[in-house]
Amino acid sequence: MLHQHGVDALGLSFAGEVLAKARPPKEPMAVLVLDACRYDLGARLAEVVDKGEPARRAEVLAVRSPLPSITALGMPFALADEANTLCVEITEEAPARWRVTARDGTQDLTAAEARREWLRRRFKLKPASTTDVKSVLDSPPPGPKESGRLLFVFGDEFDTQGHEGELKFTGAEEHIERYFRVVRRLRDAGYATVSVVTDHGFIHWEPEKDEVDALPAGEVLWKSRRAVAGRGLKHPTALAIPIKGSDLECRIPRSVNAFRTYGGLGYFHGGATLQELIIPVVVFRWPKKAEKVAVVVTPLAEITSVKPRIEVRPGGAGQVSMFGADVKMVGRQVVVKVVEPGSGRRLFRSAQSSKVNPDGAPITLTLEREGGETCSRGAHLQVEARDADNDELLDRCDVELKIDLEEWD
16 A cells, blocks of 8 residues: 555554644643554553543544654654644764754754753743653652643653563563553643653564565665665665655665664564554543542451452442442552551552552452561551552551461561
8 A cells, every 4th residue: 555555545644743633722731752652552551541440531543653663753743733844854974864853943853852842942831841751650740830731751661672672572561550650640640631642663573584675776865674765766675655844765675574784683663564653642531620539448357367368449429329430530549558556567568559440349459468577466457558659548447467477487
């Protein structure tokens, strides 16, 4: 299809254009800008956020990366309201590199800090309007008043671990969980709309010898394993595609083939497979006055195991009715701890957080003993349910320890 009809035949917009339409005119929004978030990963993140919610919160939209599908081009097109305002060129310096500028400025948007400054100027935002995934997870993110109602959060874990070869072996689920926590924190900070955009996708592939092509002939200005850019390029099989915003063209090998050039093989982007070219924009929307579900601990009298199981459930009146859960209620990630009153010394803790949904269903968490902590049989302790994001105490109950916790257990 690309060979016969060109990339515009896809009928897909660039991410920045779709993001502009998703932005509420007078309400705050947070944008999670991820490097190399393939379409299936965006859909997986939407699935995780939606799980157990009383109403669907996520919408996954298909958009396209510019070609070549690389970060230098993909990031500006993921953030610009109008793709036609971007000017793309390749510098004549050695080594040649990409340069992307917007009509309203001279900043090179291929540079991360220049993109951040351009966003602050473009939307008249405050200095705190750009941050990163680690900062959001380490401390509360800037609220709408601190950011100027539009917050951009940047993360590059998919791309970094892909190039390092780790992503192929570990999978993406750990990163999906991290981004899920980021989305929750942004929601709790006052952003009722949270969007996810990305620059390109990727493939994992080890080409056979017959899948490695010779480089195109012509005025080659830039080259990679998955694309070559320049003017007057000729190649017997590679796709010829104009580069948006420029007078340049690129040649892209068909399917999963690679050009014979620099770089290790295994993690690819730059080409035009579905996994590289078709990318997601994910939009999460919550009610403006959304309220986290209350959580209560199902009472128990005794702890009789080094791995006690504690049940928690939604609490409070009016969360679930004959018509289902209140759509203004949102789920809450919860951890459970067993502590010694007075000292606060923690003896048990749930290994990971679990989501309590507004649908009324209880969940059971298995607790693990804190290493090295001792306590005698008969001690009176407290079971605490806490919010996993801000450590808010949600409920507690008294319990008696019916085993001896010895140092060597």
